[in-house]
Amino acid sequence: MTPNNLPQNLARLSDIAYNLWWTWNPDARSIFETIDPELWTRVNHNPIRLLHDVSASTIDALSHDAKYLERYDKVLAAFDEYMHPDATWYGGAHPERGQSIAYFSAEFGLHESLPIYSGGLGILAGDHIKQASDLGLPLVGVGLLYPQGYFEQSLNGDGWQEAHFEQLNYDFIPAALARDAAGKEISIAVDLDGRMVYARVWRFQVGRVPLYLLDTDVEPNAPQDRQVAAHLYGGDHETRISQEIVLGIGGVRALRALGIEPRFWHLNEGHSAFSVIERTREYLHQGMTFDVARDSVRASTLFTTHTPVPAGNDVFDFGLVDKHFSHYASKLGLSTQQFFDLAREDSVFSMTVLALRFSAAANGVSELHGQVARKMWRWLWNDRAENDVPIGSVTNGIHTLSWLAPELSELLDEFLPRDWRDRIADCSLWEAIEKIPDERLWGVQNLVKRRLFDFARLRGLTPPFDPSALTLGFARRFATYKRAVLMFHDPERLKRILNHPERPVQILFSGKAHPADDPGKQFILQVVQRSREPGFAGRIAFIQDYDINVARYLVQGADVWLNNPRRPLEASGTSGMKASLNGAPNFSVLDGWWREGFTGSNGWSIGADANWDDQNAQDANDAESFYATMENEIAPLYYARGADGVPHGWVRTMKAAIKTVAPRFSTQRMVKEYVEKYYSAGK
Numbered sequence: 001m002t003p004n005n006l007p008q009n010l011a012r013l014s015d016i017a018y019n020l021w022w023t024w025n026p027d028a029r030s031i032f033e034t035i036d037p038e039l040w041t042r043v044n045h046n047p048i049r050l051l052h053d054v055s056a057s058t059i060d061a062l063s064h065d066a067k068y069l070e071r072y073d074k075v076l077a078a079f080d081e082y083m084h085p086d087a088t089w090y091g092g093a094h095p096e097r098g099q100s101i102a103y104f105s106a107e108f109g110l111h112e113s114l115p116i117y118s119g120g121l122g123i124l125a126g127d128h129i130k131q132a133s134d135l136g137l138p139l140v141g142v143g144l145l146y147p148q149g150y151f152e153q154s155l156n157g158d159g160w161q162e163a164h165f166e167q168l169n170y171d172f173i174p175a176a177l178a179r180d181a182a183g184k185e186i187s188i189a190v191d192l193d194g195r196m197v198y199a200r201v202w203r204f205q206v207g208r209v210p211l212y213l214l215d216t217d218v219e220p221n222a223p224q225d226r227q228v229a230a231h232l233y234g235g236d237h238e239t240r241i242s243q244e245i246v247l248g249i250g251g252v253r254a255l256r257a258l259g260i261e262p263r264f265w266h267l268n269e270g271h272s273a274f275s276v277i278e279r280t281r282e283y284l285h286q287g288m289t290f291d292v293a294r295d296s297v298r299a300s301t302l303f304t305t306h307t308p309v310p311a312g313n314d315v316f317d318f319g320l321v322d323k324h325f326s327h328y329a330s331k332l333g334l335s336t337q338q339f340f341d342l343a344r345e346d347s348v349f350s351m352t353v354l355a356l357r358f359s360a361a362a363n364g365v366s367e368l369h370g371q372v373a374r375k376m377w378r379w380l381w382n383d384r385a386e387n388d389v390p391i392g393s394v395t396n397g398i399h400t401l402s403w404l405a406p407e408l409s410e411l412l413d414e415f416l417p418r419d420w421r422d423r424i425a426d427c428s429l430w431e432a433i434e435k436i437p438d439e440r441l442w443g444v445q446n447l448v449k450r451r452l453f454d455f456a457r458l459r460g461l462t463p464p465f466d467p468s469a470l471t472l473g474f475a476r477r478f479a480t481y482k483r484a485v486l487m488f489h490d491p492e493r494l495k496r497i498l499n500h501p502e503r504p505v506q507i508l509f510s511g512k513a514h515p516a517d518d519p520g521k522q523f524i525l526q527v528v529q530r531s532r533e534p535g536f537a538g539r540i541a542f543i544q545d546y547d548i549n550v551a552r553y554l555v556q557g558a559d560v561w562l563n564n565p566r567r568p569l570e571a572s573g574t575s576g577m578k579a580s581l582n583g584a585p586n587f588s589v590l591d592g593w594w595r596e597g598f599t600g601s602n603g604w605s606i607g608a609d610a611n612w613d614d615q616n617a618q619d620a621n622d623a624e625s626f627y628a629t630m631e632n633e634i635a636p637l638y639y640a641r642g643a644d645g646v647p648h649g650w651v652r653t654m655k656a657a658i659k660t661v662a663p664r665f666s667t668q669r670m671v672k673e674y675v676e677k678y679y680s681a682g683k
């Protein structure tokens with residue numbers, strides 16, 4: 001079987017498989033899963049692969065199955081309606097703005113079957129373009145296709161992370177090669193240290209939004225150039241600058257080759273900042289002076305920064321920059337030193353500085369992060385007062401329909417206004433959560449939680465882990481500032497909490513450390529070794545190979561979501577938004593989004609709303625706060641059951657979490673905010 005020779009009455013399964021819209025439509029997902037549930041798991045939920053591998057007899061049987069055909073028709077009708085809407089929010093609110101917005105990002109987290117993301121930044125980009133599609137924005141995404149993507153994780157016997165790279169199979173990606181108006185495959189070229197390096201361009205369809213990913217793994221590139229973008233965030237500085245040249249400069253050239261003339265450019269993090277240089281060069285070529293060209297670029301560019309630590313920002317040595325840009329500088333009419341000055345931060349070339357200097361507007365990803373960023377980059381504006389530094393903030397959100405458990409989605413259909421999906425950002429709409437009977441919400445939570453445990457058992461979880469015990473989730477990149485091991489500050493106290501005779505507590509961990517981050521790998525090792533110790537065994541587990549799939553199970557099935565970063569280093573964080581949406585209240589340091597989201601009754605805080613100078617003191621204080629809140633508030637509330645067996649106080653907190661977090665921390669609110677504050681400004 002292939003997606004191309006399906007029986008007539010199922011032929012359009014292929015249309016669904018080739019548009020990532022299916023990833024946020026539970027009915028569409030389930031018509032693939034139904035075809036062969038076991039194969040669906042084996043192909044990592046890739047519908048193209050599924051349609052390729054499934055037996056002809058299975059498809060033949062379904063083509064005569066009236067019930068299946070009815071579901072198929074329903075999905076197709078929903079898809080067609082989605083793709084050809086009578087109206088969209090953007091069309092209504094901004095009818096005059098037809099021209100497109102280009103959204104550049106080094107990573108896009110759309111689905112587990114497309115491993116071109118490493119963490120929150122990529123998930124945010126994926127959620128942003130899904131939401132842009134839902135709202136009807138004329139937006140196009142631009143990024144890189146990494147032929148070996150991000151790594152798969154396994155652990156050796158000790159618990160030390162090992163990284164494996166799988167070669168992407170181009171036959172099974174939901175994309176087609178982009179072609180120009182004459183039907184010719186688009187190929188663009190960039191100069192890498194004197195060599196012309198070519199890239200083809202893949203077009204992915206994310207609902208109504210196209211995502212163009214550049215791919216250098218083509219003839220006639222030399223082997224090392226074909227591999228330059230093999231791995232997301234892979235290789236040395238030479239590899240990284242090469243990738244960023246392909247993304248930034250190549251990305252602009254790809255849009256030109258496609259005939260797309262963006263009116264506005266949004267750079268998600270500094271990796272794509274070379275795009276501003278390329279656009280400046282284009283304007284110079286049209287006859288502008290450098291200053292006018294730069295102002296024109298600035299007027300149509302927004303830069304979103306994500307990194308509140310100087311060391312986290314992307315920088316290159318001047319020698320490396322000179323090697324790649326000595327020709328280019330002269331095309332801009334600049335000397336080498338003048339070129340360096342565009343992005344100089346002390347003695348290095350900073351992609352963040354470059355992006356800030358070439359964008360009229362910039363933003364951090366939470367209010368606190370906006371403040372931190374204004375302080376960090378104040379020197380760029382001749383030490384203006386901090387409040388006058390032109391870096392604002394748009395707090396992150398999540399694409400609700402991608403993260404909401406299907407069972408909960410059905411419950412919302414019963415109690416929320418029918419059109420709730422179109423009005424997610426409307427806070428008043430979520431008041432209707434209060435109408436849900438406690439036992440119904442509790443019932444759904446337990447159903448979804450059992451699904452998490454079934455999944456975790458397939459990944460090696462063994463008794464005495466118990467779906468009826470209070471379960472905390474902690475899953476994210478294992479960057480050390482996220483302090484995964486904070487809870488082991490006083491191991492004996494933690495053991496007492498986990499092994500309380502009437503109120504047992506379990507903790508499920510998952511996450512990857514960057515392959516070059518040995519301290520992060522040490523944290524994983526520590527968690528795994530602790531999980532084998534008497535007193536922790538059977539209470540703490542580490543689920544291997546964190547990805548979007550594991551994330552979905554965990555945020556939907558956990559009872560409480562834990563996050564204890566070293567404040568103020570978590571620019572926003574988004575996993576707690578996903579958990580809160582699913583009725584798992586957030587238990588977190590008041591950093592990033594939680595400083596804005598915490599109301600006092602929709603979850604719990606860790607530590608104080610203050611920044612620390614002394615890290616050891618901060619660790620001790622936050623650990624103490626974690627233990628005390630677990631002992632005195634969280635566990636007692638969870639286990640206080642009514643005569644009907646339902647923990648009514650707990651369900652009250654769940655409801656508060658859903659209704660306060662779902663609207664404000666949705667991408668529906670976030671993308672509208674980007675449109676109103678930035679994409680539409682001045683036009």
Ligand SMILES: *Cc1c(COP(=O)(O)O)cnc(C)c1O
Pocket residue numbers: 118119120121123475476477546547548551563572573574575576578
């Ligand atoms: C949401 C998400 C993240 C971000 O997690 P934070 O806790 O906000 O850092 C990272 N990875 C995956 C797979 C996610 O789904």
